[in-house]
Amino acid sequence: MASAARMSAPALMVALAVLAFAAGGSAQLQYGFYKGKCNASDVEAVVQGIVKARFAREAPIVAYLLRLQFHECAVNGCDGGLLIDGPGTEKTAPPNLSVKGYDLIAAIKAELEKRCPGVVSCSDIEILATRDAVALAGGLAYAVRTGRRDRRQSRASDVNLPAPEYTAAQAVGYYARLGMTPYETVVLLGAHTVGATHCSAIKNSRLYGYGGRPGATDPSMDRATASVYKKWVCPNVTSSDGNTVFLDDQWSALKVDNNYYKNLQLRRGVLSVDQNLYSDGSTRWIVDQLANNAGLFQAQFAKVLVKLSEVNVLTGTQGEIRKVCSKFN
Ligand code: HEM
Structure with missing residues (x-):
């Protein structure tokens, strides 16, 4: 293989583009992706405020969100696929029937749609909300990168989650x-x-x-x-x-x-x-x-x-930014 030092500039750019593609969408996620994109609102602060209010009256929300993030990200990546309603969607697969927390994601989405329609993805909301709940429950307040987009696909047949009897x-x-x-x-x-x-x-x-x-x-x-x-x-x-x-x-x-x-x-x-x-x-x-x-x-x-939050994410122009998390646009 030619070393980068010996490549022409266009060839190097193509090689870098291929490498970026191989790294997947996670390479395009950014800290503070929504900064300045939601009119006067600070997206992460809005999410945090709503999670905080819910946590104050329903502390088990931290468990609901952690499980939701896992069941979301383990099936085709963190792409909002779990949130879609309807027959044959991921949500209807047996291990997902007891997943909770969808209403909180919907409430955050509704608030953000009021502030800046079509900007914040449902998949980012899942990740931000889980992060905030973990910090409220005694975990670290870790930084997450954002810029995920929502997949236009959700199939129960794709759901492959581990069994409680696993070795x-x-x-x-x-x-x-x-x-x-x-x-x-x-x-x-x-x-x-x-x-x-x-x-x-x-x-x-x-x-x-x-x-x-x-x-x-x-x-x-x-x-x-x-x-x-x-x-x-x-x-x-x-x-x-x-x-x-x-x-x-x-x-x-x-x-x-x-x-x-x-x-x-x-x-x-x-x-x-x-x-x-x-x-x-x-x-x-x-x-x-x-x-x-x-x-x-x-x-x-x-x-x-x-x-986990960066597994197989969609970014850039892939997928869509849903208007309602439970429905494709
Ligand atoms: C081998 C891996 C795993 C297996 C077999 C497994 C299985 C289960 C099962 C059977 C339940 C109880 C569900 C119910 O009775 O309604 C559960 C609950 C839960 N799981 Fe896992 N899990 C695994 C990994 C994970 C991971 C990686 C996470 C998150 C990062 C997670 C987060 C949770 C949480 C927070 C609950 C409690 C949910 C609630 O209280 O509503 N699990 N898990």
């Missing part, structure tokens, strides 16, 4: 396709520091049918924790299926902190995939490191959320 190796394999290292995978799952699931997610797999054996409890779950779940939270009756199970300790379930990893050390992880990160020797050291260093977790968590 650590399966989780690492899944996130490798999103460009994440094993370390980043363990950090990303730290999102389970907030929010909740339901008994139906763990009754069969962990409490009453481990390994397909009727009555068996997952031996990787701390015995005292398992008996509390079995006795009080998720008794073995169908009516307990919808009962809430916090993914982190109840007192920490609204805080972005490293307590999730401390729980894994105590074998109190809720989903199999969580506990598997500690059971597996290849990821256990990462859990230990993050459990023992709160500041490290915060810094790494912000970093992986930024990385």
Whole structure:
């Protein structure tokens, strides 16, 4: 291959353009992309104000938004595809039926459309709102680049999200396709520091049918924790299926902190995939490191959320800026 030093100027420009294309749309994202583009409004401040008001009355919004960002970005990239209503869209795929927070994204969009119609993409709103909620819940206030555009496509058949029974190796394999290292995978799952699931997610797999054996409890779950779940939270009756199970300790379930990893050390992880990160020797050291260093977790968590937010984004003239997040223009 010709070295850059020996290339003519036009050839070098073509080569650079090809390189920029190969790097994907993320290369075109910018800090403060909306500065000066929304009349007198500061777009990031408007988003932050609305998120703050919602967080004050509904703190679990941080969990809704984190999960929403993941389910958005893992399927064809952070492109707003998850927000589209209608038959056969991403939103209708089974793992997305319990995703929440769409109303907040819609409310932010409506406010921004009043201030500057057709300027701010729904995909950027998702990323900014999640960032703001994370900071309000105790995480770092990290900077994100903006300039994403919304894809004119959303198909349930594209939705390929990980299962709660994944082994650590399966989780690492899944996130490798999103460009994440094993370390980043363990950090990303730290999102389970907030929010909740339901008994139906763990009754069969962990409490009453481990390994397909009727009555068996997952031996990787701390015995005292398992008996509390079995006795009080998720008794073995169908009516307990919808009962809430916090993914982190109840007192920490609204805080972005490293307590999730401390729980894994105590074998109190809720989903199999969580506990598997500690059971597996290849990821256990990462859990230990993050459990023992709160500041490290915060810094790494912000970093992986930024990385996740730049997966396969549309920029420039690609896609569109939707008028309403749940509908293509
Ligand atoms: C192997 C990877 C993962 C699996 C198998 C997984 C699975 C799940 C499941 C089954 C639930 C409970 C849903 C329900 O019962 O309604 C859940 C909740 C949640 N997940 Fe994950 N997840 C994974 C990775 C992630 C990542 C990467 C993030 C964000 C960066 C994330 C954020 C959340 C949050 C915040 C909740 C709580 C939502 C709420 O309270 O409404 N998860 N996850």
